[in-house]
Amino acid sequence: MAEIKSVYAREVLDSRWNPTVEVELTLADWSFGRAIVPSGASTWVHEALELRDWDKSRYLGKGTLTAVKNVNTDIKAAIEWKSFANYRELDKLLIELDWTKNKSKFGANAILWVSMAFVVACAKSENKAIYDYVGEWKWHILPYPMMNILNGWSHADNNVDIQEFMVVPVWAPNFREWLRYGAEVFHNLKAILKARWLATSVWDEWWFAPNLWSNEEALQVIVEAIEKAWYTWKIKLALDVASSEFYEDGVYNLAGEWRKFNASELCGLFEDWCNKYPIISIEDGMAEDDFEWWKEMNSRLWDKIMLVWDDLFVTNIERLQMWIDQNLANSILIKLNQIGSVSETIDAINLAHEHGMRAIVSHRSGETEDTFIADLAVAMNTGFIKTGSASRTDRIAKYNQLMRIEEKLGDKAQYGKK
Ligand code: PGA
Numbered sequence: 456m457a458e459i460k461s462v463y464a465r466e467v468l469d470s471r472w473n474p475t476v477e478v479e480l481t482l483a484d485w486s487f488g489r490a491i492v493p494s495g496a497s498t499w500v501h502e503a504l505e506l507r508d509w510d511k512s513r514y515l516g517k518g519t520l521t522a523v524k525n526v527n528t529d530i531k532a533a534i535e536w537k538s539f540a541n542y543r544e545l546d547k548l549l550i551e552l553d554w555t556k557n558k559s560k561f562g563a564n565a566i567l568w569v570s571m572a573f574v575v576a577c578a579k580s581e582n583k584a585i586y587d588y589v590g591e592w593k594w595h596i597l598p599y600p601m602m603n604i605l606n607g608w609s610h611a612d613n614n615v616d617i618q619e620f621m622v623v624p625v626w627a628p629n630f631r632e633w634l635r636y637g638a639e640v641f642h643n644l645k646a647i648l649k650a651r652w653l654a655t656s657v658w659d660e661w662w663f664a665p666n667l668w669s670n671e672e673a674l675q676v677i678v679e680a681i682e683k684a685w686y687t688w689k690i691k692l693a694l695d696v697a698s699s700e701f702y703e704d705g706v707y708n709l710a711g712e713w714r715k716f717n718a719s720e721l722c723g724l725f726e727d728w729c730n731k732y733p734i735i736s737i738e739d740g741m742a743e744d745d746f747e748w749w750k751e752m753n754s755r756l757w758d759k760i761m762l763v764w765d766d767l768f769v770t771n772i773e774r775l776q777m778w779i780d781q782n783l784a785n786s787i788l789i790k791l792n793q794i795g796s797v798s799e800t801i802d803a804i805n806l807a808h809e810h811g812m813r814a815i816v817s818h819r820s821g822e823t824e825d826t827f828i829a830d831l832a833v834a835m836n837t838g839f840i841k842t843g844s845a846s847r848t849d850r851i852a853k854y855n856q857l858m859r860i861e862e863k864l865g866d867k868a869q870y871g872k873k
């Protein structure tokens with residue numbers, strides 16, 4: 456049993472200079488846990504609610520003082536000086552107290568981070584690393600990093616339509632070397648873009664966002680950077696198409712290259728790219744409403760790559776189960792704040808694993824120095840983590856934490872997919 460002595464929330468800033476919530480929690484034995492909430496740009500209708508103040512006089516309405524107040528009043532009153540057997544018991548109480556389906560009473564940004572701070576404090580209390588406390592395995596898999604290095608216009612203001620182009624180093628002896636490969640490709644890509652007088656400033660997840668002639672040119676410049684770094688065949692590619700962003704009435708409008716596709720043509724384009732480039736994963740390839748075409752895309756690509764759904768599943772076991780029953784997915788993206796508690800996030804990963812699906816732990820585009828997701832990926836042996844580019848501390852903090860974990864695990868560290 457762990458008794459909570461105190462909980463306290465404050466408003467702090469995320470990597471985009473937007474306010475977010477930080478929670479500090481102390482157990483009766485003085486073990487201390489701190490957690491900070493990230494924030495997405497494309498928060499989907501089915502996600503748990505990120506509570507904002509909507510007071511235009513502060514941070515253009517994005518203040519989080521209401522969520523902070525919810526922790527410092529109602530949640531505090533309900534959990535201080537109470538004992539919990541584990542984080543599941545605490546989460547259950549918080550969810551019952553909120554009673555709304557999407558955590559809109561307290562805000563997912565209030566509940567989740569109390570839940571996470573509790574896990575951090577309990578791990579300290581048991582003198583364990585977080586990954587060890589959450590996932591009590593005899594061995595742990597270091598996740599392949601999916602490093603987002605070039606982006607399109609739903610996350611930037613360039614003319615590339617596809618949201619994310621990621622490099623995934625896979626052929627190296629260990630995590631530390633995967634990271635080195637990724638970082639060297641990042642620097643080579645910068646040099647290539649610069650030589651072509653293309654923009655090399657970096658955006659939210661610290662990717663490049665140059666104007667290009669086509670979406671395929673993005674794949675070409677990345678492959679060029681991989682070759683220049685001498686890592687041909689050692690690095691694979693992954694896309695987050697975020698296709699709902701450019702889908703309307705049956706048409707996928709790749710406005711940046713002045714082309715419109717129907718679903719069949721877009722599937723054909725992906726197939727063509729999978730044949731030409733070392734792509735191992737496509738996320739949100741078809742729009743959420745384009746139900747018939749998910750099936751078609753699955754039938755064409757299921758055996759070749761990971762077909763990852765982010766906006767459709769939103770880390771929610773009810774939604775995930777719905778699609779599992781129809782055999783419509785082979786991978787799920789996992790974002791803690793889409794569902795809003797640690798135990799529900801772990802349930803989603805377990806459900807995916809039970810059905811032979813891959814679960815990829817992911818950051819959000821607005822991040823912080825919090826490194827919990829690095830431990831979560833190792834705790835749950837997910838095999839993949841998506842946590843941004845090879846620059847700027849909010850993303851690198853996760854990679855650095857994974858290097859620490861790798862060192863600590865020593866010969867208990869395993870590599871490769873589960
Ligand atoms: P978000 O986007 O964090 O801005 O929602 C990331 C993604 O779509 O994977």
Ligand code: ZN
Pocket residue numbers: 695697738739765766788
């Ligand atoms: Zn996504």
